Amino acid sequence: MILNDFDRDTFLRDYWQQQPLLIKQSGTGFVDPVTADELAGLACEPDMESRLVTRSDGNNWQLTHGPLNPDRFTRLGETNWTLLVQAVDQVDPGVNGLKRYFDFLPAWRIDDIMVSYACDGGGVGPHYDQYDVFLLQGQGKRVWQIGQRCDDSTPLRTDTPLSILETFSPQEEFLLEPGDILYLPPRIAHHGVSRGASLCYSVGFRAPSVTDLVQDFADVLGGIASDDERFVDPHDSLRGTTTGSSEISGQAVSSARQLVAGWTERQQLFRDVLGVYATRPRYPERIQPPAVKYRLDDPHQLFNNDQQAAVFTKNSCSRFFYSPGDDKVFLYVDENVFPCALQLVPLVQRLCNTPWHEPLTLSAAEYAAGSVALPLLVQLINQGSLQLAPPADDREPDE
Numbered sequence: 001m002i003l004n005d006f007d008r009d010t011f012l013r014d015y016w017q018q019q020p021l022l023i024k025q026s027g028t029g030f031v032d033p034v035t036a037d038e039l040a041g042l043a044c045e046p047d048m049e050s051r052l053v054t055r056s057d058g059n060n061w062q063l064t065h066g067p068l069n070p071d072r073f074t075r076l077g078e079t080n081w082t083l084l085v086q087a088v089d090q091v092d093p094g095v096n097g098l099k100r101y102f103d104f105l106p107a108w109r110i111d112d113i114m115v116s117y118a119c120d121g122g123g124v125g126p127h128y129d130q131y132d133v134f135l136l137q138g139q140g141k142r143v144w145q146i147g148q149r150c151d152d153s154t155p156l157r158t159d160t161p162l163s164i165l166e167t168f169s170p171q172e173e174f175l176l177e178p179g180d181i182l183y184l185p186p187r188i189a190h191h192g193v194s195r196g197a198s199l200c201y202s203v204g205f206r207a208p209s210v211t212d213l214v215q216d217f218a219d220v221l222g223g224i225a226s227d228d229e230r231f232v233d234p235h236d237s238l239r240g241t242t243t244g245s246s247e248i249s250g251q252a253v254s255s256a257r258q259l260v261a262g263w264t265e266r267q268q269l270f271r272d273v274l275g276v277y278a279t280r281p282r283y284p285e286r287i288q289p290p291a292v293k294y295r296l297d298d299p300h301q302l303f304n305n306d307q308q309a310a311v312f313t314k315n316s317c318s319r320f321f322y323s324p325g326d327d328k329v330f331l332y333v334d335e336n337v338f339p340c341a342l343q344l345v346p347l348v349q350r351l352c353n354t355p356w357h358e359p360l361t362l363s364a365a366e367y368a369a370g371s372v373a374l375p376l377l378v379q380l381i382n383q384g385s386l387q388l389a390p391p392a393d394d395r396e397p398d399e
Contacts, residue, residue: 002025002028002030002101002136002179002181003023003025003101003181004028006023008104011183012104015183015185016105016132016183016185017132017185017186018185019185019188020146020172020182020183020184020185020188020190021182021183022174022176022180022181022182022183023180023181023182023183024180025179025180025181026177026178026179026180028179029179030136030137030138030178030179032138032139032199033092033093033094033095033097033098034088034092034094034095034115034199036117036197036199038092039083039085039088039115039117039199040068040070040073040083040117042085042088042091043066043067043068043083043085044066044067044068044069044070045066045067046067047283047286048066048067048085048086048087048091049066049085049086049087049283050065050066050067050068050083050084050085050086051063051064051065051066051083051084052064052065052066052068052072052081052082052083052084053081053082053083053084053122053123053124053125053162054076054080054081054082055080055081055121055122055123055125056080060160061125061160061162061164062160063160063161063162066085076119077119078119078120079119079120079121079122080119080120080121080122081118081119081122082116082117082118082119082122082123082124082194083116083117083118084114084115084116084124085114085115085116086112086114086282087112087113087114087282087283087317088112088113088114088115089112089113090112090282090283090286090316090317090356091316093355093357095113095115095201096113096316096355096356096357097355098113098136098201098203099113099203101136102134102203105205107321107352108206108278108279108319108321109132109205109206109207109278110203110204110205110206111131111204111205111206111282112204112282113201113202113203113204114201114202114204115199115200115201115202116199116200116202117197117198117199118142118192118193118194118197118198118200119194119196119197120194120195120196120197121193121194122193122194123191123192123193123194124162124164124192125160125162125164125165125191126145126147126164126165126168126189126190126191127162127163127164127165127189127190127191128150128154128165128186128187128188128189128190129184129186129187129204130186130187130207130209131186131204131205131206131207132183132184132185132186132204132205132207133183133184133202133203133204133205134181134182134183134184134202134203135176135181135182135183135184135192135200135201135202135203136179136180136181136200136201136202136203137176137177137178137179137180137181137182137198137199137200137201138178138198138199138200138201139178139197139198139199140178140194140195140196140197140198140199141175141176141177141194141195141196141198142175142176142192142193142194142195142198142200143173143174143175143176143192143193143195144173144174144175144176144182144190144191144192145168145170145172145173145190145191145192146170146171146172146173146174146184146188146189146190147165147168147169147170147171147188147189147190147191148168148169148171148189149187149188149189150165150187150188150189151187154166155167165189168189168191169189170191175195176200186207206277206278208274208277212277213273213274213277216273216276216277217264217269217270217273219276220269220272220273220276221263221269224269225263229259230259231255231256231259232255233252233255234251234252234254234255268325271323271325271330272330272332272337274323275321275323275330275332275337276332276335276337278319278321278332279318279319279320279321279332279333279334279335279336280319280334280335281317281318281319281334281335282317283317284317284334286315286317287315287317287318287334287383287384287385288384289382289383289384290381290382290384290387293382294378294381294382294388295378296374296375296378309361309362309363310361310362310388311359311360311361311362311388311389312359312360312361312362312377312381312386312387312388312389313356313357313358313359313360313386313387313389314351314354314355314356314360314385314386314387315356315384315385315386315387316356316357318333318334318356318384318385318386319332319333319334320332320333320351320352320385321352322348322349322352324345325339327342328340328341328342329341329342329344329345329348331348331351331352331376333351333380333383333385334383334385336379336383338376338379338380340376341372343372344372344373344376347362347373347376351380351386359389362377
């Protein structure tokens with residue numbers, strides 16, 4: 001099995017967010033959860049994010065955004081093109097299942113799994129990413145060159161819409177075969193070229209920037225801070241002020257900074273900031289409330305008198321994570337915050353840990369009318385993050 005004998009402690013100590021690592025897993029019998037044809041089909045879907053990268057005349061790169069017309073593939077030839085489809089883990093249970101190989105890392109850090117198919121010579125050019133990534137090789141082979149460390153000042157080519165480095169200095173080269181994994185920390189230049197036809201699964205990890213955190217901090221603070229809390233002139237700071245002075249004194253600057261700094265010391269505020277960031281959906285438009293809202297005063301919408309349980313499924317595009325507090329557990333779902341009583345910890349953990357493609361069965365006796373769980377379930381259903389599975393009698397014959 002992939003990563004079965006992998007030394008996770010050594011990896012976290014010596015490589016994670018520090019330096020690249022090739023993890024040779026060839027011979028593990030890795031089986032691709034999707035085929036090239038299935039990936040091409042997804043790229044033709046209007047609600048999927050896809051890109052087609054082609055290279056001609058040696059170093060001339062073109063980019064086409066999906067959805068693609070199926071006829072486009074018949075005109076591509078057999079060399080120098082790559083198809084990339086984002087968030088395949090949200091539509092394919094097998095691809096989503098690849099996340100289990102990386103369960104030694106916080107689940108909230110995983111963004112999505114992009115799948116790419118490349119024919120011989122295909123690639124996307126030398127580039128770098130702002131996040132950690134594991135490149136899991138599927139069918140075929142790819143050669144990866146590792147280059148220099150980059151940052152925002154690293155020059156990019158201006159003759160292509162792709163973020164291709166103007167200068168690439170390869171320092172290492174690896175050949176990946178089925179089951180092999182290449183880990184790359186942020187801002188490491190890399191360039192992959194397919195040898196023959198190949199599939200690659202790119203597991204990307206979210207990393208909030210300072211800008212992300214500040215913006216989310218402002219949004220969360222705006223929902224809880226009182227408009228009455230305002231700047232106050234420091235004691236005796238106005239003495240000696242010259243009439244008509246336009247000066248903003250150092251004392252005034254310090255007072256304003258302290259006004260804001262007092263909020264940054266609040267642990268719960270930053271818990272919510274990180275929870276909101278971690279659960280921001282990649283495609284929020286795919287999370288829609290039901291046509292008919294469920295009511296808290298009618299629990300039989302969830303549990304019929306003759307039912308012993310209710311079966312739910314998570315929206316495949318929703319993100320569920322939690323954080324324990326002192327006297328509550330805080331559930332974060334699709335940028336919404338749900339403070340929950342500690343007795344709901346088992347339910348919260350099941351909500352977060354159950355994959356979207358697996359049923360979540362809740363006992364009517366434990367979670368029906370009058371329970372503290374019912375309001376939470378109704379809110380999650382009404383915002384479109386949780387769905388009530390139809391009774392078995394109402395399902396299609398093949399379900």
